[in-house]
Amino acid sequence: MKDAMTDTILLAHGSGGKLSHELVQSKFLPFLANPILDKLDDSAIFEASGRLAFTTDSYVVNPIFFPGGDIGKLAICGTVNDLAMSGAKPLYLSLSAIIEEGFPLSELEQIIKSIKAAAEEAEVNIVAGDTKVVNQKQADKLFINTSGIGIVPDGVDISGANAKAGDKVILSGTIGDHGIAIMSQREGLRFSVPVESDCAPLNKLVAQMLEASSRIHCLRDPTRGGLATTLSEFARQSNVGIVIQEDKIPIKEGVRAACELLGFDPIHVANEGKLVAIVEPSDADNVLAQMRQNHYGRDASIIGEVTNDYPGKVIMKTRLGPSRIVDMLSGELLPRIC
Amino acid sequence: MKFIDEYQNSELARKLAQRIATHSTRPISLMEFCGGHTHAIMRYGIRQLVPQTIEMRSGPGCPVCVTATADLDKAIALAHLPGIIITTFGDIVRVPGSYSSLQQAKAQGADIRIVYSTMDAVEIARENTENSVIFIGIGFETTAPTIAASLIKAQQEDIQNFYVLSLLKLTPPVMKALLDLGEVKLDGIIGPGHVSVIIGSHPYNFISADYGVACVISGFEPLDILLCLDKLVEQIQTGQPQVEIAYPRGVKPEGNTKALELMNEVFAIDAANWRGIGIVSQSGLKINDKYHQFDAEQAFSHLLPPDMPVREPKGCRCGDILRGVALPGDCKLFGTVCTPERPVGPCMVSSEGACAAYYQYQSV
Numbered sequence: 092m093k094d095a096m097t098d099t100i101l102l103a104h105g106s107g108g109k110l111s112h113e114l115v116q117s118k119f120l121p122f123l124a125n126p127i128l129d130k131l132d133d134s135a136i137f138e139a140s141g142r143l144a145f146t147t148d149s150y151v152v153n154p155i156f157f158p159g160g161d162i163g164k165l166a167i168c169g170t171v172n173d174l175a176m177s178g179a180k181p182l183y184l185s186l187s188a189i190i191e192e193g194f195p196l197s198e199l200e201q202i203i204k205s206i207k208a209a210a211e212e213a214e215v216n217i218v219a220g221d222t223k224v225v226n227q228k229q230a231d232k233l234f235i236n237t238s239g240i241g242i243v244p245d246g247v248d249i250s251g252a253n254a255k256a257g258d259k260v261i262l263s264g265t266i267g268d269h270g271i272a273i274m275s276q277r278e279g280l281r282f283s284v285p286v287e288s289d290c291a292p293l294n295k296l297v298a299q300m301l302e303a304s305s306r307i308h309c310l311r312d313p314t315r316g317g318l319a320t321t322l323s324e325f326a327r328q329s330n331v332g333i334v335i336q337e338d339k340i341p342i343k344e345g346v347r348a349a350c351e352l353l354g355f356d357p358i359h360v361a362n363e364g365k366l367v368a369i370v371e372p373s374d375a376d377n378v379l380a381q382m383r384q385n386h387y388g389r390d391a392s393i394i395g396e397v398t399n400d401y402p403g404k405v406i407m408k409t410r411l412g413p414s415r416i417v418d419m420l421s422g423e424l425l426p427r428i429c
Numbered sequence: 430m431k432f433i434d435e436y437q438n439s440e441l442a443r444k445l446a447q448r449i450a451t452h453s454t455r456p457i458s459l460m461e462f463c464g465g466h467t468h469a470i471m472r473y474g475i476r477q478l479v480p481q482t483i484e485m486r487s488g489p490g491c492p493v494c495v496t497a498t499a500d501l502d503k504a505i506a507l508a509h510l511p512g513i514i515i516t517t518f519g520d521i522v523r524v525p526g527s528y529s530s531l532q533q534a535k536a537q538g539a540d541i542r543i544v545y546s547t548m549d550a551v552e553i554a555r556e557n558t559e560n561s562v563i564f565i566g567i568g569f570e571t572t573a574p575t576i577a578a579s580l581i582k583a584q585q586e587d588i589q590n591f592y593v594l595s596l597l598k599l600t601p602p603v604m605k606a607l608l609d610l611g612e613v614k615l616d617g618i619i620g621p622g623h624v625s626v627i628i629g630s631h632p633y634n635f636i637s638a639d640y641g642v643a644c645v646i647s648g649f650e651p652l653d654i655l656l657c658l659d660k661l662v663e664q665i666q667t668g669q670p671q672v673e674i675a676y677p678r679g680v681k682p683e684g685n686t687k688a689l690e691l692m693n694e695v696f697a698i699d700a701a702n703w704r705g706i707g708i709v710s711q712s713g714l715k716i717n718d719k720y721h722q723f724d725a726e727q728a729f730s731h732l733l734p735p736d737m738p739v740r741e742p743k744g745c746r747c748g749d750i751l752r753g754v755a756l757p758g759d760c761k762l763f764g765t766v767c768t769p770e771r772p773v774g775p776c777m778v779s780s781e782g783a784c785a786a787y788y789q790y791q792s793v
Contacts, residue, residue: 353545354465354780356472356789406793411442411651413474416791421769 100194105224114222118200122207127183127218135218137183139242144179146170147238155202155232158272159287160363163202166235167209168292168363169314175294176310176366178249178301179241184210185219189234192227202233213292215239246305253308254329258397259375261368263296263382264289264390266318267346270360275349286345291364296385303381306371313367316420319358321367322405323419333405335395335417358407359420369397436650437473445655446478453662456482460753461619462604464491464781465649471790473651479658486613486753487783489603489703490621492568493520494751494775494782497702499739500596501526504565506733507594507725508539514557515541516550517565518572520782524775527740531565547572547579547593554583554591563725566593570627573597573714574688577695580720592725595716598701600624601632602712608640610706613753617661619654620646622676629684630672637670648676695720704775705748747774750783757787764788 103110120129127135148169155162167184174181186206190199210217268289275284293312300307309329313321318340326333342357350357364387370378375393382388405417461467467487470476476485489495505526508515515531522531522541535541540560544550547564554562566576576593583591600621608615620633625646636644643664647657657675664670674680692714701713716724741748744762749755757763757776763784767773776782 354468401793409472409474410437411439411473411475411478413477414793415472415474416793418789418791 098196100190100192100196100199100224102192102224102226105190105222111222115220118196118203119220119222122203123186123210123217123220125216125218127216128220135183135185137218139182139240141245142243144174144177144241144243145238146173146177147236148173149234149236151231151234152273153231154273154276155198157276157288159268160290161202161205162233162235163206164209165290165363166237167206167213167215168290170237170239171213171215171292171294172312172366174239174241175292175297176249176312177241177243178247178297178307178310179243180298181213181215181239181241181294183218183240184215185238186217187221187223187236189223189225189230191230191232192224194232199233209292213294244301247301249307249310251309251311251325251328254325254331254333254369254397255308256331256397256399257372258308258369259372259393260322260333260335260395260397261370261375261379261382262318262340262392262394263293263366263368263388264364265341265343265346266313266362266365267342267350267357267360269363270317271346271349273361274353284345284349286343286349289362289364291387293364293366293387296366296382296387299381299385300368300378303378304370304374306374307368307378308371309367309369311367313362313365315361317357317359317361318367319356319405319417320419322417325367325369326405327403329397330402332398332401332403333395334398334408334414335405336408337410339392339394341390341392358417372396436648436652438652442478442651442655445652445659449483449655449659449662450480452659452666453480453483454666456484457616457662457665458484458486458614459617459619459658459661460486460488460613460615462488462490462600463619463621463624464494464779464783464786465623466490466619466647466654467783468781468786468790469649469651469654471786474792475651475654477792478655483658483662486756487750488618488753489607489706489751490569490600491751491776491779491781491783492572492598493524493779494747495598495703495705496521496524496567496596496775497704498527498741499736500702502528502737502739503733504594505529505531505534507563507729508534508541510729510732512560513540514553514560514562515539515565516544516553516562517541518545518567519543520779521565521567523772523778525742525772527737547576548582551579551583551588551591554588558590561590561592561728563592563594563729566595566597569598569600569621569624570692571623573696574627574685574691577691580695580716580723581691583723584720592723592728593716594725595696595714596701597696597714598703599698599712599714601628601635603703603706603709604633604636606706606709606712607752608636608642610752615642615753616665617643617645617670619657619661620644620672622646622648622653622679625674625676625680625684627685627688630674630680630682631684633672637672641670643670645673645675646680648679703751705751742773745774747776747784750776757784760784
């Protein structure tokens with residue numbers, strides 16, 4: 092029992108009894124401690140005033156460790172970014188882990204450490220949490236849910252419905268890194284590609300952008316479905332057309348090569364540390380310059396603009412000159428055959 | 430990026446397109462055999478670069494699309510057998526069979542795993558000795574050598590729980606079948622690039638020699654395709670059809686002898702069932718006697734429930750599209766009832782399917 096206790100997660104770790112307490116005390120609290128969490132009451136109690144943003148997301152990534160991150164980092168960055176994309180300053184997160192019986196404690200500890208690192212970088216506190224353990228095969232290793240609360244500063248009005256003709260479309264960096272990094276590790280798909288996930292908290296980048304301009308109309312992180320899906324959402328929500336130029340979209344060589352090989356269009360591949368902003372044209376250069384000062388925005392580029400033509404559609408001017416309609420991703424990305 | 434950027438140079442593309450426009454003086458009809466070519470043509474807007482008098486039709490070169498519904502039904506039935514792990518390439522899981530799809534079978538509890546290489550399927554067999562692992566072997570001459578290599582490896586290592594359901598198909602016999610059908614009057618064929626890497630250009634000689642149709646083998650980058658179109662137009666204009674390679678960095682006339690040897694070692698030529706075309710003699714590869722222990726057909730057919738009648742999707746024109754008789758827009762279901770989210774036929778599913786390409790890359 093002692094050995095098993097030190098090595099792997101047992102059903103008893105989720106019983107609510109002694110082992111559950113030990114798990115929280117020995118694995119979670121030492122890394123995530125803060126005055127609100129440390130009280131260990133049924134709810135986290137804190138002061139907040141102003142307009143609040145509230146979001147939640149669940150993380151079921153497979154594999155749970157991947158080049159450039161793991162499920163823990165993803166669970167923090169994803170929720171922090173959802174808050175940031177509303178213009179909110181993220182403050183507090185909850186974290187709930189559903190763990191499969193038999194999961195190695197050493198891996199859990201590694202994931203909690205990366206949760207800590209990501210939360211520190213984003214300057215957010217985890218103030219509420221829960222763990223459950225389920226029988227083998229009732230979950231795939233580890234699922235995490237995080238919810239987050241942030242404060243939206245006065246005057247900030249960001250929505251996918253705010254794009255106007257003439258606005259510039261800014262992309263914060265290379266696309267497809269996360270999707271290709273994950274794909275390269277999947278069972279049966281292993282291939283060697285020098286690409287790491289771009290998983291990162293973008294709240295500080297957003298704060299800098301909001302300092303540079305009060306006329307950022309739309310912000311979104313192009314996660315699943317990629318750049319194409321995010322732009323299509325903007326076009327539909329705002330009932331405008333968005334025209335982008337293929338040769339302005341930064342793509343890493345390894346991502347492009349892997350996409351050619353697998354038959355994917357990089358604009359449909361997932362990102363976890365990128366954002367798309369739609370900005371008043373007169374402020375675009377200023378916002379772009381600010382973004383490039385930030386590590387996560389150093390490859391930022393203006394990739395297109397909003398128009399009254401083609402309402403609800405995204406048009407891409409291809410490298411060769413002709414234009415085509417860009418659609419949302421449908422279904423799952425599956426590699427092609429030949 | 431080296432080896433990609435060179436073939437996407439917009440200045441060169443414009444010049445080539447101009448040359449094609451100057452040389453092409455009469456309407457011509459071309460078929461791109463490969464679904465990969467259809468996708469590249471649509472994705473890069475090549476139709477918009479060349480004169481409208483050059484008609485381009487899609488062909489049967491999409492392995493997922495040409496897989497017959499009856500074969501798909503068999504794969505789905507195999508997936509439901511106890512103790513079976515099905516391994517397969519991506520898109521096929523989404524293609525509707527008569528009553529279900531592999532994707533639906535998976536949701537109902539069947540163990541279906543997507544692999545990128547057949548060797549990974551062998552690996553899954555090695556790791557799951559209590560299960561029988563069946564690889565659904567679809568594809569053309571491109572995938573056949575790797576499937577052959579996996580069977581040779583399985584035999585060498587005495588892996589006894591690995592099987593292949595061979596639905597492999599050969600391209601020259603189906604081209605001949607299409608030309609014999611004579612439903613579409615073709616002036617030229619954009620020959621398959623990846624297939625020709627394996628089999629070379631000689632197996633296509635009959636196209637120009639017996640049918641007087643031009644055939645130029647092309648790569649998949651925009652400049653490859655424009656160069657191929659330029660050569661096709663020149664052959665057609667001068668009335669001198671022949672088989673030509675416009676993809677010399679990939680294709681040698683004699684093909685890849687090593688790959689061909691692998692195929693010969695493991696497979697025997699047999700008839701195959703093509704969606705929209707039917708049974709074409711000598712157009713498929715079955716596992717030969719030497720490797721029969723790995724043949725899923727032989728190992729499991731007797732365990733399958735009796736065949737249910739094959740039901741083709743109502744109104745779907747995938748068959749016509751695969752024969753070049755219709756374009757995706759000619760199908761009443763295209764973009765309305767049949768979309769990538771709810772595909773009725775395989776041409777809307779596959780990343781090499783014509784309908785998926787026309788839907789995804791609509792021009793403005």
